[in-house]
Amino acid sequence: MEIAVIKYNAGNIQSVIYALERLGLQPLLTDQPEEIHRADKVIFPGQGEASSAMRYLRERKLDQVIKNLKQPVLGICVGLQLMCQFSEEGNAECLGIFDVTVKRFPARSKIPHMGWNDLKVTGGVLCQHLRQDAYLYYVHSYYAELSEYTTATNDYILPFSVALEKDNFYAIQPHLEKSGRDGEQILKNFLAL
């Protein structure tokens, strides 16, 4: 199975590569459209600032590449946020795969939402087979609103989307690659699609 990890100006790409290697895969880190198109599955990682990430993707026309992919695509953390319509972070027009707005958490508690938190699975296939008290590692100051694409939720300051699914597009807010065995289960679910 060929896994392409999209190379762009995001912070934790190497961690995603290592997580896939721990599962016995040899992912390809690439920003080449033909290599991304050819892969069986594509992972769109993320950590960083939304508007500068979108600028970087547009400059390389990767925005068009990503949203036109037909194979399963998994966005992680900022990857999820960039797959939405609009982000308040730098007022960024995003990829628009999910018609969802990404907003900043109101300052009623500590921001970023940082650490291990649970999730409530409401549907979809990405978060299947998790143990009852699964925990994932979150680090984010912005959140995707609840929507018709939401397949897992959590509540920090207010309810937000932990996972989104639509057609061949899957996205998850917490850092799966750093979420112990529970994160590995979700990664395996995606790889099994």
Next chain:
Amino acid sequence: MLTKRIIPCLDVKNGRTVKGVNFVELRDAGDPVALAKIYAEEGADELVFLDITATVEKRKTLAALVKKVAEQVNIPFTVGGGISSREDVETMLYTGADKVSINSAAVNRPELIEELAANYGSQCIVVAIDTRFVNGRHVVHTHGGRYPTEVETFAWAKEVQERGAGEILLTSMDHDGTKKGFAHTLTAQLSDALTIPIIASGGAGTMEHFMDVFTFGKADAALAASIFHYKEIPVPQLKAYLQQHQIPVRIVA
């Protein structure tokens, strides 16, 4: 519900784990990568590697260790100890560290915090504050706690938050190595005054100390070293205890 984090700290020197008692006397406690994997499996929520190597080869040996940990460990980890420049930070993050911790370098040049936050994001910038109570005030110390500064701890903590730190690792030198409990009054005051998470460090000796620092101390995370390394308090036992006492923690199967 967001859980309270338990963070074993691994002091490393020349690629081996050591623990400083009151920052001075050192004992060898094993291979850092092996320890890291055990902690991750046992349910540690994060790890901190504090490098106390003093040689010019430091950055290279630390980067080699960071790479091995990143390859093998499936929980977040922070690297600190003598990290003084943007180049140091970039090396650690690109090698696979999730966060870097800066201390003396931030005191010497506070703008470094802004530069790092702007380039890599606040979420990966931890500012470590070593504090000691001197003549009626909490004073920031640098260089592994060796040198007192003129800087007052609360003022400095607020400043680092404003400059873009993502978290504060607060070590009470008055408590460190004593095993008599964390500095929960000081930790609570900082936690109330700030909006970024506080990792409490220094003084862990019993499981009750952890409960106290999460309740009275209002800490978001608690860090300890020797009690974990010498298996005085195994992580799973600590978490079971905290759960029994209604502290939200992540239990691994």
